[in-house]
Amino acid sequence: MKISLRTKKIKNGKFSLFIEFYKGHYIDKNGVNKYDRDFEYLKLYPLENPNTADEKRNNKEIYELAEKILSIRKAEFYQGKFKLKNDKKGQVTFMDYYTQLKEDRFETKANYGNWDAAQKHIERYCPPQKQLKDINTEFVKGFKRYLNTKAKTKSGTPLSQNSKYSYFNKFKAALREAYTENYLEENVLRSVKGFEQGESTREYLTYSELQAMTQAECKYPILKSAFIFSCLTGLRWSDIDKMKWSEVRDEDTGTRIIFRQKKTDGLEYLYVSEQSRKLLGERANESDRVFKGLKYGAVYNTEILRWCMKAGITKHITFHSARHTNAVLLLENGADIYTVSKRLGHKEIRTTEIYTKIIDEKMKEAANLIPELNLDIS
Known part of the structure; x- marks a missing residue:
C-alpha cells in the first residue's frame, strides 16, 4: 500500500487536503482497469496563494498538521502489516x-x-x-x-x-x-453470524382509499394538506416539515421543489403536479415554512387514524404511509421503477424494488387463472 498526502483545488482560492491509500489496480467485470484507492479527507483548507504573514503562517501550520496525520496513518499501516502491538x-x-x-x-x-x-x-x-x-x-x-x-x-x-x-x-x-484500525488484535466477528433481516409491511392507500381520505373531515387542515401532498409527491415528513418557500420554484414549465433531503443530505430536484402545488397555498416570505403549524407527535398520529376511520379505512396508516402510497400509485399508473426510485430519493434501486411486490399484476392475474368451481359446501 502507498499512503500519500494529496491536494484538491476547491472554491474561494483554497485547497482541500486528503490522504490517498493506493492499493494497486484491478480489472472489473467489464474488463476495465480500475485503481483501488481509498481516501481520508482531513478537513484542512490551506490557501492556494497566501499573501499576508498571517496567511502564510496559517498555511504552514496546516501543512505541518497534515504531515503529522500522514505519519500516523503510515505508522498505523505498518503496525498492522508487521503485527506490532499497540497497548x-x-x-x-x-x-x-x-x-x-x-x-x-x-x-x-x-x-x-x-x-x-x-x-x-x-x-x-x-x-x-x-x-x-x-x-x-x-x-x-x-x-x-x-x-x-x-x-x-x-x-x-x-x-x-x-x-x-x-x-x-x-x-x-x-x-x-x-x-x-488495529485497536483489536484479532477479528472477533469471524465466526459470528448476524440476524436475518425481516421483511416489513409497507402499509399504503389505494387510489379509491386516498380519494375517500380527501373527502373525509380531518380535525387539522394543515395535517390533511401535508399528508395528501406527501401522497402525491412521495416527500418524507422530515422534508415536508422543514420545507420553506425558498425551496418552491414556480417556473414556466411547472413547479419544482429543490431541497436537501434531511435523511441522506442529498440535493433533490422534484417536479410536482399542479394539484400538488395548489395544496401549498399562496406564496409567503422565502424564509417562511410552507406548512406552518405542522407538528409531529401523538396528537397528529392519532388524528390520522381517526381521519382514516371517518373515510372508512381500517388500515394502520401513519404519515410515512403517504410515501408508500405515492410509490405504489406511480408504479400502478405506468411509471418505470428507475423514475420512481429517483423521485423517492433512494440511493439504491433495490430499495424501490420492494414496491414491485405490492403491485405485481401477474400475481393478480394468476389468482384468477383457475376457472370457478361449482361449489357445494355443506
Missing part, C-alpha cells in the same frame, strides 16, 4: 470508541439516528469500563443473545427482527472498524 490503543473502552464513531456520523449525517438507538442497548449490555483489548468472540455472541432474549423497546415489548438486525449491524460495524 495504548487496546486500552480504549469500547463505549468511548463506539461513541466517537457515532459522533463522526453526526458530522456527516450518515445514519446517526440508528447508531444512537443501538448505543442505548449496547450500554445496557456492555460494562462501561470494558476495554477493546478485552473483547472476544464470546462478548460478541453475548450481545447477540441479549438482543434476542432480553432487549426491550420503550414500551417493554421484545425487539422486532429488523431492530435486532439493525442494532447488531452497528455493533459489528464498530468492531470491524476497530480491527481495521
